[in-house]
Amino acid sequence: MAEAGTEPPKLRERAYAAFTDRLLARDIVPGQFVSQRELVEITGLPLGAIRELVPRLEAEGLIVTVPQRGMQVAHVDLSLIRNAFQFRLMMERDAVGAFVREAPIEEIERLAEAHKRVIKEAAKRITPETIRRAQIVDWDMHDTIVDFLGNEIVSSAYRVNSIKIRLIRQAEVRLDPGRVETVMREHLAIVDLIRARDAERATAALAAHIQDARNRALGLSP
DSSP, X not given: OXXXXXXXXXXXXXXXXXXXXXXXXXXXXXXXXXXXXXXXXXXXXXXXXXHHHHHHHHHTTSEEEETTTEEEEOOOOHHHHHHHHHHHHHHHHHHHHHHHHHOOHHHHHHHHHHHHHHHHHHHHOXXXXXXXXXXXXXXXXXXXXXXXXXXXXXXXXHHHHHHHHHHHIIIIIOOOGGGHHHHHHHHHHHHHHHHTTOHHHHHHHHHHHHHHHHHHHTTSOO
C-alpha cells in the first residue's frame, strides 16, 4: 500500500511514461519552460503524480529548474550531444561483447530478419510507415544488445540516455528517407559479425556506427 500523501507506484510510472511519450512526440520540446499545471494538462494525470515525477526528471537531467523562470525541458546543445553519445558508446561497446559470445542464434536471426524486411520495403518505396518501422528496428537492436547484460541498473541508465539521444535525433539527425536503407545495412553488417561470433570486429563496427551518428549530430559529417 502507498504511504499517505504519495501516489501509487503504478501512477508514478504512468506519469513518467506519459511525459517521455509527449516529449518524444514533440508535444513538449527541448528548451521549453513548463509548469506543473501544464504537465497535468499534457499528460492527463493528477497533480500529485506530477509533483512526484519532477524530482525524477531533475535527477535524470530531463528537466532543470531555472531560478525565477521555472522548469525547463533539457536543451539540446553541444554538451548534451557529446555526453549522451559518449555514454552510449561506453555502454554499447561493453554490451556487444557479451552479446556476441552468448546471444542465442534465434535472437540474432530475429534481428537480422527485422532489418532485411525494412531493407526490402525501402528498396521498393520509402513511406512514413517505412521510416517508422526502420526507427523501431533501429532502437530494438541497440536496446536488445544492452538488455542482454541482464543488469537492470545498466538498462535503466541506458533508457534514460536513449531518451536524450532521441531528442538529439529529432533536433539534429532524425532518420530521414535518404538514410533509411543505409542505416539498416550498417546494422545488418553488425548483426552479421555478431552471427559470426566476431567480437572484435562487431565492437569496432558498432563503435563506428555510433561515432558516425555523433558526428552527424555535431555537424561534422553529412
